[in-house]
Every structure is written in C-alpha cells, then in structure tokens.
Amino acid sequence: MKAFTVLDGIVAPMDRANVDTDMIIPKQFLKSIKRSGFGPNLFDELRYLDEGQPGKDCSKRPLNKDFPLNFPRYQGAEILLARENFGCGSSREHAPWALEDYGFSCVIAPSFADIFFNNCFKNGILPIILPAAKVAELFTAMYADEGYKLKIDLPAQTVITPAGESIPFEVxxxxxxxxxxGLDDIGLTLQDADDIRAYESKLMTKSPWLFREHIA
Amino acid sequence: MKNMNLCYLMWLRNIAALKITLLVRMAERDMAGQTLYDKLWAAHLVKERDDGTALLYIDRHLVHEVTSPQAFEGLRLAGRSPWRVTANLATPDHNVPTEAVERSGGVEAIADEVSRIQVRTLDENCNEFGITEFSINDVRQGIVHVVGPEQGATLPGMTVVCGDSHTATHGALGALAHGIGTSEVEHVLATQCLIQKKSKNMLVRVDGELGPGVTAKDVVLAIIGKIGTAGGTGYAIEFGGDVIRKLSMEGRMTICNMAIEGGARVGMVAVDDITLDYVNGRPFAPSAAEWDEAVKYWRTLHSDSDAVFDATVVLNGADILPQVTWGTSPEMVLPINGIVPSPTDYTDPAKRSGCERALEYMGLSAGQAITDIKLDRVFIGSCTNSRIEDLREAAAVVRGKKVAANVKEALVVPGSGLVKKQAEAEGLDKIFIEAGLLWREPGCSMCLAMNADKLGAGEHCASTSNRNFEGRQGFGGRTHLVSPAMAAAAAIAGHFVDVRDWI
Structure with a gap:
C-alpha cells in the first residue's frame, strides 16, 4: 500500500448526501477478476449518459457534461469533498478500489458509512471527518476558486486551506x-519478516522435506 | 546422635525425592495433555502478538482460479512477489468444462467467457509468478482438494490453506488445514503467514463399527445432523474413535471435507499407519532418509491420551444408517428410513419457519417417506466424493444395471485426471457407461454449477457433493446429499432406496 503523508491536491465536489457504494461503482463491474481498473467506471451512472458494461470502452461513451468530474477544472483531482454519510450501502471493497484507481487519495465529508470508512484505510485512502459547517465553507471556497487545492498533512493532522487556515482533524x-x-495487513506482517525468516530457518532444519522443489 | 542425623538426612532425601517426583509430574502435566490441534498450532507459531492474535506459518498454499485473481493483482500493484514460491501449487477446477469435446480444446475452447477468462488468468498469474500449476489438460489437474493429497503436496504436520472453504479436507492427513478469503490469499502469497486466533478443541468420536453399506459420507452427514451447521463454530474438530481409525484415507477426507458444513473451519484425523501408507511414494512426499525422519515426527501427530477437549461429541457407528438430506441445509438430514418432518415438529419458531421454507423450496410434503423422493438427476463427484474409492463404491452398485427412465442425466465426474486414469484402468468407466451414466472430465462440476453442469428449476438431484443450499446446483435446483453408493442406487431405482438392501 502506498504511504500517505502530505498531499497537496486539487479538490473536486460530490455535492450530495448519502452517496452509496452502488453509485460509487455499480454492481455490473464486480464480475471483474481484477482489483484495479475500476477508475473509468467510478460514479459510472452519473458520469456517462449511456449504461456502462464491463469491457465497454469508456473513452467512446457520451459524457454527462453536467457532472463535475467531467469539468476541465477538476481534472487531476486527488481530494473529494463530499456530504453526509458518504459510502453507505454494501461492503464492496470495489468502492475504495474505484476511488483509488481514479486518483483520489482523500475524501473529506461530515460523516462516512462504517464499512466504507474502514475499507478506505485498507486501500491507502484517507477519509477525513470535518464538522458540517466547515465542509460547507470548503464547498463555497472551492466553487469560488478554479484550481482550488487543499494541503492535507496527515502527520500533523491538519487540512490547510489556500488562505492559510489550518483545520485540525481526528484520526x-x-x-x-x-x-x-504505507502498511496494510501484509505490510504489518512484513515488519515481522525477520521473525518469519528465523522460523523458516528452524523449520528447514527440523522438516527439510517441506522445502524440496518439485518440478512440474 | 549418628542415627538421628542419618534419619534426618534420610528424611531430607525423601522430601527432596518427593519434591522431584511432584515437579516431574507437574512438568509431565504441562507437557502432556496436548491435542493434535494444539501440537500443529504450536509447531507453526511464528510469534504471538499483544492483541491476542498470532502469526502462523503456512507450509502449503493451494490456488485455484476463482479466489486468486485479485490476490495476484494485489501483489502486482504493491510490487510484491511470493514469499516462498515453491510453497504454492495451483490447478483450475471450479470453472473447467467436464464434457470431453469442449475440454479437449483447452482453455481457449471454454465456451463461457467469464469462466474462460478466470482459467486463463490463473495460467497467466502462475506463469508470471513462477508458481507450479497443473493446467486444464494436465493429467494431474483436478479438484484442488483431490490433487493436494494425491500428489503428496499436502502432508501430515503441514499447515495447508486455500481460498476455498473445503480445505479442511487435508486435515485427514493430520495437517492443520482451512479455507481463507481473497485478501488472506494475498497475505499468504506475500508473507507465507496468516494472522490467526486459536480455535477451541472439539473431539467428535465415532465408536464401534459401521454396518455394511454405511460409508464415511453417512458418518459425516450424521455428525452434522447431530451437532447442526453451527455446532462446530469456533472449534477445530478432531475426528476420532474406532470407526474413523478403520476408515481409508479417502473416507477420512470425505469426513474432514465437511467439517465446514458443521461450522468448523478445521477438521482433522490423527496420523497412523493408514496415513503413512497413503503418503508413501507420492510425487511430492519425502523419500529415503528424509522419509524416515518425517515419519518419526509424524508419529507424534495425535492427541495425547490425557489431552483436554473443550467439547466432545460421541456417536455410535452401529446406529448410523445411510443418510439423505431432505432440506436446504446439510443439517436437514435423515436416515434412509426417515419421514420428511413437519414444521409443527419444531417448537423453535426459527426452525419451524426454516422447515416450512425448505419444504416449499424442495417441493416436499411433511410425512413423505425419503424413499418416495423421485430423482431427475444424479451427480457423483466433488471434493467430498470423487476419489477412486468413491467411484469403486458407486460402480459396484450400478454394475450390470440401467439408470431409471425418469433420471434425465447421471453424471460421474472424477476428482482428478489421475483418478480418471485409474478408474479407466479398472474398467469403472465402462461399468458406468453401460449402466447409462455419463463419464466426464475432472473438475468441481455440478457441485456448485459454475460451469455448464447444472440442475434445472425444480429438479431433484441425488448428489455426492457437500451443500444443498437453495440454487447451489442451479437456479431452483433441489439437492439431496448422499453417499456415492446411495447416489448410484438412486440412479438405478429412480428414487431413493436403502443401498443396504442391494449388497
């Protein structure tokens, strides 16, 4: 998992409450054998005018010009500004996979659904909870300023606005x-790599037959 | 004075001796009293963590096409490679077609696109990461839980995992084996370890002897009927007792395979001569001096006589009759002479409504005799019952007879290419074909109907598989779990019969 320390990124809006995981990534894309490649289908039903199907070339599909992620000013956005109860619905890990694949590393909202919130951390995405009034202020500031960026300092636990305001958050x-x-479960276990190696070398002496190579 | 001193010294010596005896006994008690599960757990403990979890080393990881693609993708995205590539062994099983014509064209001839992509992806991932794979038309290909023991790739004393809940099968060898999810598949690939919490110990003891015509499948169905599908939740089950000790390895695998249907992720049987005879000479098994060394260790893989189990369940082998499931959960099981229950037989409202729903789904009525259930299809196969002994058992029943007219299709799907070859060498294929059964290529097939082998809506199937859930073998399909002998007899009679009357 990639590490998250300080992020200085363009902010894009998802200006509605109760965005569910079906909206984030519709069910027909869950048949995939891959964990990557969900980015082009993030918010599929809002982003395109036609119905999305796995394998359909998204670059040839008609875009919904009214959907903010299609606006030129939000291209390259890494921070998603959202409303209450973001990520509600199913437990599909495909939702954070799609956000991450699109390029988002951080979602700011007044509240998140539990499972989605947990899934974000497993996939290198930082979900930040800020008071609703503060989120509303950020929406106003973002709309007023094309190319609006926020600086997220995770070690210091602050969101820094272009005006220099430092907003603390809990994590x-x-x-x-x-x-x-950048530690996922695997990353954490690999912190014990020396212990695993030490165990393995003892095992090699005790049960050498476990380590014989077999040619197919 | 001298005598007094002597007495005092003697007394001191006696006290010291007593103390030593007590200490030795206490030490013995600490050292003894381990279950098979305790021993396997302790032998694989890399470290214990402060939060109560443990890092457990995994000796063998079996891989198939359905639960591995995202795990490999995860490795790729993180730039990781397998920790110990030779610990992994892969084979496609869930999606492979079993019809010879479709099968002969290999991966690219798989008609269903999603299945084809999954099988192809397994090939690609194994190539990329250097994992040994028995690919679709390799004679060693087969159901992963048949292939592992058959190759000696799963051995006594190992920890064995696979992204499939029927991994407990390998516990029959005296291994610690259980199923894992896709994120854990990735974890094992990357670290050769799993983060685990220890389970409690349960002993399921089957005493005495089985009657003729009663098999391992009947034993495990009777166990599930007794403990229920959640009875083993949180436990590692050791199967013991005279009945288990007398079973072949194939029979023990059938029993451990269905530990999960009793709620336990782990099922196992202690190592004995039957285990060692089975393992000896298999391609991946140790040989020569290493064999002797291994056997010395494997001989210790049994629960100590004074081991303490958190729960013990006892069945008497003589009481077990051939079993048939009537409902939509493996615990909804009856002996062949049973009568389909009525919702009013249950006082628990959840069980009562469960019975009502099951009767409706299965199209059965309360009071109906099990032997009156007519069959549309028969399936002999799956990781539970597709080994050579299972096929011999079924062939012995159908030899010289014909499948009943009302049975539209009776499939025999061997568990691996090598089982198929062996069966053909023994002429079992001819016996099945002459009786009107279809002889197929190895794979999971109709157990879960991910390939083309499925039940139609409303069809009743006598199946040697492991799950009778709604829709498991096809949308609207009605599954009855039975032994290979019972499935074979049902194919001939067209309805369930007591196979004991036929032998």
Whole structure:
C-alpha cells in the first residue's frame, strides 16, 4: 500500500448526501477478476449518459457534461469533498478500489458509512471527518476558486486551506501509523519478516522435506 | 546422635525425592495433555502478538482460479512477489468444462467467457509468478482438494490453506488445514503467514463399527445432523474413535471435507499407519532418509491420551444408517428410513419457519417417506466424493444395471485426471457407461454449477457433493446429499432406496 503523508491536491465536489457504494461503482463491474481498473467506471451512472458494461470502452461513451468530474477544472483531482454519510450501502471493497484507481487519495465529508470508512484505510485512502459547517465553507471556497487545492498533512493532522487556515482533524493512532508508513495487513506482517525468516530457518532444519522443489 | 542425623538426612532425601517426583509430574502435566490441534498450532507459531492474535506459518498454499485473481493483482500493484514460491501449487477446477469435446480444446475452447477468462488468468498469474500449476489438460489437474493429497503436496504436520472453504479436507492427513478469503490469499502469497486466533478443541468420536453399506459420507452427514451447521463454530474438530481409525484415507477426507458444513473451519484425523501408507511414494512426499525422519515426527501427530477437549461429541457407528438430506441445509438430514418432518415438529419458531421454507423450496410434503423422493438427476463427484474409492463404491452398485427412465442425466465426474486414469484402468468407466451414466472430465462440476453442469428449476438431484443450499446446483435446483453408493442406487431405482438392501 502506498504511504500517505502530505498531499497537496486539487479538490473536486460530490455535492450530495448519502452517496452509496452502488453509485460509487455499480454492481455490473464486480464480475471483474481484477482489483484495479475500476477508475473509468467510478460514479459510472452519473458520469456517462449511456449504461456502462464491463469491457465497454469508456473513452467512446457520451459524457454527462453536467457532472463535475467531467469539468476541465477538476481534472487531476486527488481530494473529494463530499456530504453526509458518504459510502453507505454494501461492503464492496470495489468502492475504495474505484476511488483509488481514479486518483483520489482523500475524501473529506461530515460523516462516512462504517464499512466504507474502514475499507478506505485498507486501500491507502484517507477519509477525513470535518464538522458540517466547515465542509460547507470548503464547498463555497472551492466553487469560488478554479484550481482550488487543499494541503492535507496527515502527520500533523491538519487540512490547510489556500488562505492559510489550518483545520485540525481526528484520526485513529494505529490507522494513522499504517497510512503514514504505507502498511496494510501484509505490510504489518512484513515488519515481522525477520521473525518469519528465523522460523523458516528452524523449520528447514527440523522438516527439510517441506522445502524440496518439485518440478512440474 | 549418628542415627538421628542419618534419619534426618534420610528424611531430607525423601522430601527432596518427593519434591522431584511432584515437579516431574507437574512438568509431565504441562507437557502432556496436548491435542493434535494444539501440537500443529504450536509447531507453526511464528510469534504471538499483544492483541491476542498470532502469526502462523503456512507450509502449503493451494490456488485455484476463482479466489486468486485479485490476490495476484494485489501483489502486482504493491510490487510484491511470493514469499516462498515453491510453497504454492495451483490447478483450475471450479470453472473447467467436464464434457470431453469442449475440454479437449483447452482453455481457449471454454465456451463461457467469464469462466474462460478466470482459467486463463490463473495460467497467466502462475506463469508470471513462477508458481507450479497443473493446467486444464494436465493429467494431474483436478479438484484442488483431490490433487493436494494425491500428489503428496499436502502432508501430515503441514499447515495447508486455500481460498476455498473445503480445505479442511487435508486435515485427514493430520495437517492443520482451512479455507481463507481473497485478501488472506494475498497475505499468504506475500508473507507465507496468516494472522490467526486459536480455535477451541472439539473431539467428535465415532465408536464401534459401521454396518455394511454405511460409508464415511453417512458418518459425516450424521455428525452434522447431530451437532447442526453451527455446532462446530469456533472449534477445530478432531475426528476420532474406532470407526474413523478403520476408515481409508479417502473416507477420512470425505469426513474432514465437511467439517465446514458443521461450522468448523478445521477438521482433522490423527496420523497412523493408514496415513503413512497413503503418503508413501507420492510425487511430492519425502523419500529415503528424509522419509524416515518425517515419519518419526509424524508419529507424534495425535492427541495425547490425557489431552483436554473443550467439547466432545460421541456417536455410535452401529446406529448410523445411510443418510439423505431432505432440506436446504446439510443439517436437514435423515436416515434412509426417515419421514420428511413437519414444521409443527419444531417448537423453535426459527426452525419451524426454516422447515416450512425448505419444504416449499424442495417441493416436499411433511410425512413423505425419503424413499418416495423421485430423482431427475444424479451427480457423483466433488471434493467430498470423487476419489477412486468413491467411484469403486458407486460402480459396484450400478454394475450390470440401467439408470431409471425418469433420471434425465447421471453424471460421474472424477476428482482428478489421475483418478480418471485409474478408474479407466479398472474398467469403472465402462461399468458406468453401460449402466447409462455419463463419464466426464475432472473438475468441481455440478457441485456448485459454475460451469455448464447444472440442475434445472425444480429438479431433484441425488448428489455426492457437500451443500444443498437453495440454487447451489442451479437456479431452483433441489439437492439431496448422499453417499456415492446411495447416489448410484438412486440412479438405478429412480428414487431413493436403502443401498443396504442391494449388497
């Protein structure tokens, strides 16, 4: 998992409450054998005018010109500004996979659905909860300023606005540790790599037959 | 004075001796009293963590096409490679077609596109990461839980995992084996370890002897009927007792295979001569001096006589009759002479409504005799019952007889290419074909109907597989779980019969 420390990125809006995971990535895309490649289908039903299907070339599909992610000013956005209860619905990990594949590393909202919130951390995405009034201020500032960026400083736990305002946020210490160091479960286990190697070398002496190579 | 001193010294010596005896006994108690599961767990413990979880080393990881693609993708995205590539062994099984014509064209001839992509992806991933794979038309290909033991790739004392809940099968060898999810598949690939919490110990003891015509499948269905589908939740089950000790390895695998249907992720059987005879000489098994060394260790893989289990369940082998499931959960099981229950037989409202729903789905009525259930299809196969002994058992029943007219299709799907070859060498294929059954290529087939082998809506199937859930073998399909002998007899009679009357 990639590490998350400081991010200085363009902010894009998802200006509605209760965005569910079906909206984030519709069910027909879950048949995929891959964990990557969901980005072109992120918010599929809002982003395109036709019905999306796996394997359909998204570059040839008619875009919904009214959907903000299609606006030139939000291209390259890495931070998604959202409203209450973002990520509600199913537990599909495809939702954070799609956000991450699109290029988002951070979602700011007044509240998140539990499972989605957890899934974000497993996939290198930082979900930040800020007071609703503060989120509303950010929406106003973002709309007023093309190319609006926010600086997210995870070690310092602050969101810094272009005006220089520093907004503190809370994050669980352990999750912060994992994100800052880019550690997923595998990353954490690999911190014990020396212990695994030590175990393995003892095993090699005790049960050498477990380590014989077999040619297919 | 001298005597007094002597007495005192003697007394001191006696006290010391007593103390030593007590200490030795205490040490013995600490050292002894381990279950098979305790021993396997302790032998694979890399470290214990402060949060109560443990890092457990995995000796063998079996891989198939359905639960591995995202795990490999995860490795690629993170730039990781397998920790110990030779610990992995792959084979496609869930999606492979079993009809000879479609099968002969290999991966690219698989008609269903999604299946074809999954099987092809497994090939590509194994090539990319250097994992040994028995690909679709390799004679060693087959159901992953048949292939592992058959190759000696799963051995006594190993920890064995696979992205499939029927991985407990390998516990029959005296291994610690269980199913894992896709994220854990990736974790094992990358670290050769799993983050685990230890389960409790359960002993399921089957005493005495089985009657003629009663098989391992009937034993495990009777166990599930007794403990229920959640009875083993949180436990690692060791199967023991005289009945288990007398079973062949194939029979023990059938029993461990269905531990998960009893709620337990882990099922296992202690190592004995039957285990060692089975393992000896298999391609991946140790040989020569290493064999002797391995056997010395494997001989210790049994629960100590004073081991303490958190729960013990006892069945008497003589009481077990051939079993048939009537409902939509493996615990909805009856002996062949049973009568379909009525919702009013249950006081628990959840069980009562479960019975009502099951009767409706299965198209059965309360009070109906099990032997009155007519069959549309028969399936002999799956990781539960597709080994050579299972096929011999079924062939012995159908030899010289014909499939009943009301049975539209009776499939025999061997568990691996090598099982198929062996069966053909013994002429079993001819016996099946002459009786009107279809002889297929190896794979999971109709157990879960991911390939073209499925039930139609409303069709009743006598199946040697492991799950009778709604829609499991096809939309609207009605599955009855039975032993290979019972499935074979049902194919001939067109309805369930007591196979004991036929032998």
């Amino acid at each position: 669980d210490e352990f999750r912060k540790h994992c994100l800052v160091n």
